[in-house]
Amino acid sequence: MGEFDLIAHYFTRPVRRAALGVGDDCALLRIEPGMQLAVSSDMLVAGRHFFDDVNPVHLGHKSLAVNLSDLAASGARPLAFTLALSLPAVDEPWLKGFAQGLLALADAHDIELVGGDTTHGPLNICITAFGEVPPGKALLRSGALPGDDIWVSGTLGDARLALDAALGKIDPPLPPEVLDAARERLECPTPRVALGMALRGIASSALDLSDGLLGDLTHILEQSQVGAQIDADAALQTMAARAFAPALRLADTQWLECVLAGGDDYELAFTAPAALRVAVQDAACSASTRVTRIGSITAGHGIRVLDANGRALPRQRWDSFDHFA
Structure with missing residues (x-):
């Protein structure tokens, strides 16, 4: 299975909310008028963030969950995400489980995978998630006051x-x-x-x-x-x-x-x-x-x-x- 077959088989789905998803050089996102875009990126590296024997379904879930947690901390509503995936080999059972966990959580939050990249190398997962929040309503780290x-x-x-x-x-x-x-x-x-x-x-x-x-x-x-x-x-x-x-x-x-x-x-x-x-x-x-x-x-x-x-x-x-x- 080649790189583009891998993407098509495991990670390509019809977009519903984005203007354009997987398949072109850039995805296009629809943002509600007047909203601000919230963006978060996280990387998970084998041996550093997870054990080699972790259930791939769980790993797919966690890979997206850590980004959604950042959007949550900003009070943002998730919209879409991209996936950059470095793989030591094409392990189809592993990919099936990983995609299952990843996309099940995406469906639970009504968001979609709209692009990314795959390459050969040590197992490394990088997701960038996009959300939206009304101007002036984002939760920040800078507003705590004595007595809170x-x-x-x-x-x-x-x-x-x-x-x-x-x-x-x-x-x-x-x-x-x-x-x-x-x-x-x-x-x-x-x-x-x-x-x-x-x-x-x-x-x-x-x-x-x-x-x-x-x-x-x-x-x-x-x-x-x-x-x-x-x-x-x-x-x-x-x-x-x-x-x-x-x-x-x-x-x-x-x-x-x-x-x-x-x-x-x-x-x-x-x-x-x-x-x-x-x-x-x-x-x-x-x-x-x-x-x-x-x-x-x-x-x-x-x-x-x-x-x-x-x-x-x-x-x-x-x-x-x-x-x-």
Whole structure:
């Protein structure tokens, strides 16, 4: 199977919303009058972002999900995406599974693949996603103010637990039901697109959590020139695996590291004025997404993590992931 046969067989579909899709040098997108275009690119590299034995259906899902999560963090409605795919060989069963996971998530969000590129080389997946947002309504990292609440969507830390288990860092091993649930969070994250759109006009700042809560939250603090305090217990309560805490026998520091520095959560962290707590909950309800208030924005700089008694915990190695650190 050649390059163009591969594209035609696995990745070419009739466009419905784009003006022109796969087959020409450029795709053409229809944008609603007056809307702004939101664009996000992410790359997944074998051995760096995923294990060699990952289910290709899950990998296809995650490859698009990480981009949709960025659009969600901007409050954008997804429109379309491109795929650049480097393959060491044409493995048709792998391609079938990858395309299945990729396009199923695309269909779930009513978006379409409109172009890209394929080449021979080490396995590498790069997706660029396009969305639209009304002028002045995009969620940014720069609007947090002292007194704002800090919220997160969904669950934190379970993806990191699955990674540590895969690397043999959990002893004794996780029970099968816990491992399966954690691996689902690692390999098939849920982009919070509906929540991001519902938070327009409510959230003062937002971003998606890809490299760890504390490290990612620092980007909001730097852009907004503020500080933060985090309630460690509230953050820990978001972790689904905590329901099995007595059986897992993890040290407190392991739980905290998973939640505060885990990465691969692809949840939203956002801030909002305390006066808008009901509005935040209403937005979460409309998006069928759980949200948890885990702290507040403060004047000054840096992040303090507080225990149940309001005492600052000694800062551990809770830095976010950095490819070049």
